[in-house]
Amino acid sequence: MSTITEVDSIPQWEQLLASLPPSTLLVVSFHAPWAAPCAQMATVLATLASEYPVTEPPATKWVSVNAEDLSDISEAYEVTAVPFLVLIRNGQVLETVSGSSAVKVRTAIETHASSASAAQADTAGGVAQTVAKAEEPAAPLDPERQKEELFKRLADLVKAAPVMLFMKGTPSGPQCGFSRQMVAILRENSVKYGFFNILADDEVRQGLKEYAEWPTYPQLWISGELVGGLDIVKEELSNDADFFKPYSVSGGEAAAPA
């Protein structure tokens, strides 16, 4: 299960580029601490990274870079907005994704990680594709637009992993008894899941209630559909002890705290 390393300095970055085997896909996430969508993207990427083995192919390396602290690196990759993802193999930029679309990010990584032939073509052809699109300027949006934008982000976020838990706190530190019980149930059933700590993002906390038409947390989502809160999950399990079987693995939860 791969994890994401924070790059702290230019020498560390240069050393990383020099030490990577040519076939390794380098996934670089540029972020800024003040940008809420970056926290969501961190969850999406941590979930994705956890799906890739460390020692077996496809070889991947996952890093994140503070776009402001390491502005020389962000300038070199023409990062004008965050979150911004750059996929690199053998020193060549294969693809960039600007914005917080979990679907675009997942598709880009899966495409380049899984396709050996794409790797060869990309290496031979240099920069194969650039889908970067400048982020919308930071002009204030009217409330309707703001809600639209938020709902678009939430639509991606609920699909960030096949099973997503929106909870108070994290699986290792739940901040509410209901969330704690939900984590225990998922653990007992060996469910692999991504999670989002709604206490870290009030926009998501309040917005998801409206988007889901569900007023409380925890919320469990499967394949982008709301299952419900703790009571509903308990009920589903009492009706069908194998409810979680399709999502059970020995690995447990997948995401990092938001």
Ligand SMILES: N[C@@H](CCC(=O)N[C@@H](CS)C(=O)NCC(=O)O)C(=O)O
């Ligand atoms: N019976 C509910 C219990 C959940 C609940 O009541 N959650 C409350 C307190 S932790 C909540 O999320 N309130 C809204 C909020 O805090 O934003 C369930 O089945 O999940």
